[in-house]
Amino acid sequence: xxxxxxxxxxxxxxxxxxxxxxxxxxxxxxxxxxxxxxxxxxxxxxxxxxxxxxxxxxxxxxxxxxxxxxxxxxxxxxxxxxxxxxxxxxxxxxxxxxxxxxxxxxxxxxxxxxxxxxxxxxxxxxxxxxxxxxxxxxxxxxxxxxxxxxxxxxxxxxxxxxxxxxxxxxxxxxxxxxxxxxxxxxxxxxxxxxxxxxxxxxxxxxxxxxxxxxxxxxxxxxxxxxxxxxxxxxxxxxxxxxxxxxxxxxxxxxxxxxxxxxxxxxxxxxxxxxxxxxxxxxxxxxxxxxxxxxxxxxxxxxxxxxxxxxxxxxxxxxxxxxxxxxxxxxxxxxxxxxxxxxxxxxxxxxxxxxxxxxxxxxxxxxxxxxxxxxxxxxxxxxxxxxxxxxxxxxxxxxxxxxxxxxxxxxxxxxxxxxxxxxxxxxxxxxxxxxxxxxxxxxxxxxxxxxxxxxxxxxxxx
RNA sequence: UCCUCAGUAGCUCAGUGGUAGAGCGGUCGACUGUUAAUCGAUUGGUCGCAGGUUCGAAUCCCGCCUGAGGAGCCA
Numbered sequence: 234x235x236x237x238x239x240x241x242x243x244x245x246x247x248x249x250x251x252x253x254x255x256x257x258x259x260x261x262x263x264x265x266x267x268x269x270x271x272x273x274x275x276x277x278x279x280x281x282x283x284x285x286x287x288x289x290x291x292x293x294x295x296x297x298x299x300x301x302x303x304x305x306x307x308x309x310x311x312x313x314x315x316x317x318x319x320x321x322x323x324x325x326x327x328x329x330x331x332x333x334x335x336x337x338x339x340x341x342x343x344x345x346x347x348x349x350x351x352x353x354x355x356x357x358x359x360x361x362x363x364x365x366x367x368x369x370x371x372x373x374x375x376x377x378x379x380x381x382x383x384x385x386x387x388x389x390x391x392x393x394x395x396x397x398x399x400x401x402x403x404x405x406x407x408x409x410x411x412x413x414x415x416x417x418x419x420x421x422x423x424x425x426x427x428x429x430x431x432x433x434x435x436x437x438x439x440x441x442x443x444x445x446x447x448x449x450x451x452x453x454x455x456x457x458x459x460x461x462x463x464x465x466x467x468x469x470x471x472x473x474x475x476x477x478x479x480x481x482x483x484x485x486x487x488x489x490x491x492x493x494x495x496x497x498x499x500x501x502x503x504x505x506x507x508x509x510x511x512x513x514x515x516x517x518x519x520x521x522x523x524x525x526x527x528x529x530x531x532x533x534x535x536x537x538x539x540x541x542x543x544x545x546x547x548x549x550x551x552x553x554x555x556x557x558x559x560x561x562x563x564x565x566x567x568x569x570x571x572x573x574x575x576x577x578x579x580x581x582x583x584x585x586x587x588x589x590x591x592x593x594x595x596x597x598x599x600x601x602x603x604x605x606x607x608x609x610x611x612x613x614x615x616x617x618x619x620x621x622x623x624x625x626x627x628x629x630x631x632x633x634x635x636x637x638x639x640x641x642x643x644x645x646x647x648x649x650x651x652x653x654x655x656x657x658x659x660x661x662x663x664x665x666x667x668x669x670x671x672x673x674x675x676x677x678x679x680x681x682x683x684x685x686x687x688x689x690x691x692x693x694x
Numbered sequence: 695u696c697c698u699c700a701g702u703a704g705c706u707c708a709g710u711g712g713u714a715g716a717g718c719g720g721u722c723g724a725c726u727g728u729u730a731a732u733c734g735a736u737u738g739g740u741c742g743c744a745g746g747u748u749c750g751a752a753u754c755c756c757g758c759c760u761g762a763g764g765a766g767c768c769a
Contacts, residue, residue, distance in 0.1 A: 259729085259730085261728045261731055262725090262728090262731095263725060263726060263728070264724080264725055264726065265725095265726060266726065266727085268727075268728050268729075268731090270729080281728085281729080283727085283728095313727065314727055314728065314729070315728095315729075316728095317729085334720060334721085335720060335721085336704080336720095337704090338704065340704080340705065340719050340720095340730095341718090341719085342705075342706085342719075342730060343705095343706090343730085344705065344706085345705085345706075347761070347762065348706090351761095402767075402768070402769095403767095439769090460769080462767090462768080464695095464767065464768075465695060466695085466766080466767060466768075467695090467762090468763090468764080468765085468767090468768095469762090469763080469764095470768085470769080471767085471768070471769080472769090475769070476769095477769065567765090617768085618769085619769090620768085620769070663769060664769070665768090665769030666769085667769085668769060669769095678762090
């Protein structure tokens with residue numbers, strides 16, 4: 234039986250006989266003995282192992298270099314050196330796979346994230362990416378735990394969609410047609426009747442509409458899965474393939490939606506602090522010295538709530554000029570969102586009731602019809618982290634709004650049916666999972682918080 | 695997609711018209727408690743690609759490719 238290094242570092246007692254398996258991070262040689270630091274991905278810190286001449290096969294230690302895979306058995310002893318409570322005195326070791334130091338790209342020194350992206354198959358062995366992946370895993374666990382504790386059903390909404398009526402962003406077309414010989418109709422259009430689904434098909438850009446179907450059967454549901462946008466956007470906040478969390482609640486108005494969003498963020502941040510303390514300290518020390526403060530700020534402060542109109546009033550009386558001028562009716566720019574979250578409130582806030590013209594057709598029309606029941610949660614440093622709304626549940630108004638947006642109303646037959654048969658007020662929101670991990674860790678680039686980022690011109694690994 | 699910047703050794707970078715450089719890494723050696731070990735020696739190049747100007751180009755000009763930051767769009 235082998236031991237997990239994280240458990241040994243935390244609970245390992247002197248004189249215990251243990252076996253570990255992992256990858257060598259560094260080796261420090263001296264005459265007659267060497268220190269080997271081994272990491273198995275279970276924690277930020279590795280276990281320091283002392284191998285001296287008395288160990289069988291000592292001569293093969295020369296091949297134990299950075300990146301090599303190894304199994305070591307020995308006795309735990311208190312460490313006389315600084316930096317670790319205990320260390321492993323090796324009695325035997327087995328070298329599984331060597332790692333040629335001439336060509337192994339990871340060095341002991343710090344690498345740029347840009348370089349690490351070019352070695353996506355090895356970067357997860359670094360301190361930072363290791364910490365990111367553990368935090369990412371904890372976030373995902375926290376999300377499921379949060380919703381499951383509240384009896385939300387996890388719903389697997391489709392990844393392939395045959396209607397482009399979701400209306401958010403550019404879609405990836407999927408097809409089994411021979412692209413070197415595309416069948417054409419008599420009107421010289423692509424003849425999709427010969428394609429796999431007999432019609433154009435795409436990768437999903439949102440599971441919301443299907444989540445609404447499920448909410449109107451099970452009351453509270455959530456989706457958590459991959460989402461695709463074919464936008465040619467090259468920023469530190471966009472991916473072509475990302476994961477999205479979308480809760481949807483029946484018999485729930487906008488207030489309940491804001492309450493859920495607040496409870497959700499607090500829960501996830503607390504969970505990660507509880508389960509990834511070392512990793513979070515690492516981010517605070519090496520990546521962004523404000524992540525711990527931000528986390529406690531999220532957990533401890535009651536989110537403020539203001540309407541869009543109140544937000545505009547605050548921006549208009551701000552003693553500074555914005556690149557984008559402020560007036561009622563504009564969509565809030567990132568500079569506006571950051572001003573509100575970072576300088577006015579200095580904590581997360583929910584902005585509600587945006588102008589009808591700038592929001593999606595499915596958001597519930599307010600009584601004056603000038604605004605809709607939308608909500609965005611704005612956070613310091615990151616801006617919008619959650620976007621959601623109460624959905625329009627009134628059939629006649631929804632039909633009117635679909636027409637006003639010049640959308641093909643026949644495509645929405647099933648969405649309208651939900652308002653025809655047992656319609657109820659319902660609400661939900663969407664959260665970009667990678668942006669949450671970014672927010673949590675302080676990582677500047679979204680490509681470094683997902684194992685294998687897909688962006689324009691980049692689909693390696 | 696737009697704007698700005700960048701691309702030189704395995705990595706991080708210096709080098710603004712005249713012999714291709716440094717630190718780190720790697721290799722070899724020394725060292726009985728290291729922690730980014732230390733010390734000594736050594737190794738290492740299609741200067742992104744293609745064209746042009748020039749006696750001479752990493753350096754100046756044109757085009758392209760790739761990356762980063764910002765913007766837009768958004769999650």
